[in-house]
Amino acid sequence: MLSPGSYYFSGDEAVAEGAIAARCGYCAGYPITPATETLERLSIRFGEVGAVFMQMEDEIASICSCIGASWAGAKAMTITSGPGFSLMQEAIGYAVFTETPLVIVDAQRSGPSTGQATRVGSGDIMQAKWGSHGDYQVIALSPWSVQELYDQTISAFNLAERFRVPVFVMAEEATAHLHERIEVGAEVELFSREKKPGAPPFDTKEEDGIPPMPAFGDGEKLLITGSTHDEWGVRKITHPEIHRKLVTRLHKKILNRSQEIIQYDGHYLGDAQIAVICYGFTARSALFAVEQLRAEGKKIGVLRLKTLWPFAGELVKDIGSRVEKIFVPEMNMGQVAGEVRKYAACEVLSYGQVTGEVIHPHTIMEQLRGLV
Numbered sequence: 001m002l003s004p005g006s007y008y009f010s011g012d013e014a015v016a017e018g019a020i021a022a023r024c025g026y027c028a029g030y031p032i033t034p035a036t037e038t039l040e041r042l043s044i045r046f047g048e049v050g051a052v053f054m055q056m057e058d059e060i061a062s063i064c065s066c067i068g069a070s071w072a073g074a075k076a077m078t079i080t081s082g083p084g085f086s087l088m089q090e091a092i093g094y095a096v097f098t099e100t101p102l103v104i105v106d107a108q109r110s111g112p113s114t115g116q117a118t119r120v121g122s123g124d125i126m127q128a129k130w131g132s133h134g135d136y137q138v139i140a141l142s143p144w145s146v147q148e149l150y151d152q153t154i155s156a157f158n159l160a161e162r163f164r165v166p167v168f169v170m171a172e173e174a175t176a177h178l179h180e181r182i183e184v185g186a187e188v189e190l191f192s193r194e195k196k197p198g199a200p201p202f203d204t205k206e207e208d209g210i211p212p213m214p215a216f217g218d219g220e221k222l223l224i225t226g227s228t229h230d231e232w233g234v235r236k237i238t239h240p241e242i243h244r245k246l247v248t249r250l251h252k253k254i255l256n257r258s259q260e261i262i263q264y265d266g267h268y269l270g271d272a273q274i275a276v277i278c279y280g281f282t283a284r285s286a287l288f289a290v291e292q293l294r295a296e297g298k299k300i301g302v303l304r305l306k307t308l309w310p311f312a313g314e315l316v317k318d319i320g321s322r323v324e325k326i327f328v329p330e331m332n333m334g335q336v337a338g339e340v341r342k343y344a345a346c347e348v349l350s351y352g353q354v355t356g357e358v359i360h361p362h363t364i365m366e367q368l369r370g371l372v
Helices: 011-021 036-049 059-071 082-087 089-097 125-130 146-163 240-255 282-295 313-320 335-343 361-369
Strands: 005-010 026-029 052-055 076-080 102-110 116-120 139-141 166-172 179-184 264-267 274-278 300-305 307-309 325-330 347-352
Touching: 005 011, 005 146, 011 036, 011 102, 011 146, 011 166, 011 179, 026 036, 026 059, 036 052, 052 059, 059 076, 059 082, 059 089, 059 102, 082 089, 082 102, 082 125, 089 166, 102 146, 125 139, 125 166, 125 307, 125 335, 139 146, 146 166, 146 179, 274 282, 274 313, 274 361, 282 300, 282 325, 282 361, 300 313, 313 325, 313 335, 325 335, 325 361, 335 347, 347 361
Parallel strands: 026 052, 026 076, 076 102, 102 166, 139 166, 274 300, 274 325, 325 347
Antiparallel strands: 005 179, 102 116, 139 307, 264 300
């Protein structure tokens, strides 16, 4: 681990150091722009801290080996970008259904397909939510700085271990390759995976709906399957009530505690007539633009979503009831804007930019001046 103090890192390097601070014991990945630098750093640093790094033959093998490592008791992580994230989706569904703690960092670039491999985009937001099949819930975080790439990587491990679910860090090329100074504290708060000898690993009577999770080697008889299963992992693929109960619990363990998961920043929303809802790197441009317009007397506020999934629907609903308009700038064609429209009663205007360039503050200022 790093000693407390200030460091000058790229976002990719900060992810690697955040994983080390979170006591990640296993990382597997396949090189892909713009996430490769994280893998390169971990391939060196993990040897210094006694963790295991594996360069796999592809992204499917990477995430599958992480699932195995997690059930062997290690905190596990993989790092990729859009096309690799797509390849991982079936295994992500398997991890959800087997309640496997896992961290996946997606350094988003401009797509679809190979797209602009070295340029920025935010086109994977809905892939994070709906990329796999069936009904399920995940947690997705959205950092806007190198500091948050470090902090949210640690948070992702804590959330994954606490809720037994894959957690995504939805980075972007702009932050992955950005260099900034970050502060590393003396202590890191970590969540330890709950274990309870003899308890079923796939159901619980506890209100939170999160069963304890033994590991291979703990002496428990473990059956792990992606098929519908009972509380002991026994396949029950034609039993309607067991399937309903399992899928419902997997939803509720996230949604019933969404207020404990969702994080956000609010700026100037008290008297705002227009609210800008933003996330990731675009939020930096949005906040700068709003501060400039505030100096001109324009009543505009900013809501920055630090958590994308579960979505802050109730918060957006409340803001939408108090402002005249909501403006959503994104480096995609309006993926979060569509989600905002589900909750906000006011007019919602979307600005989608898919040029492979970050959205400049002047672009947001120009758009907002057209609204006030």
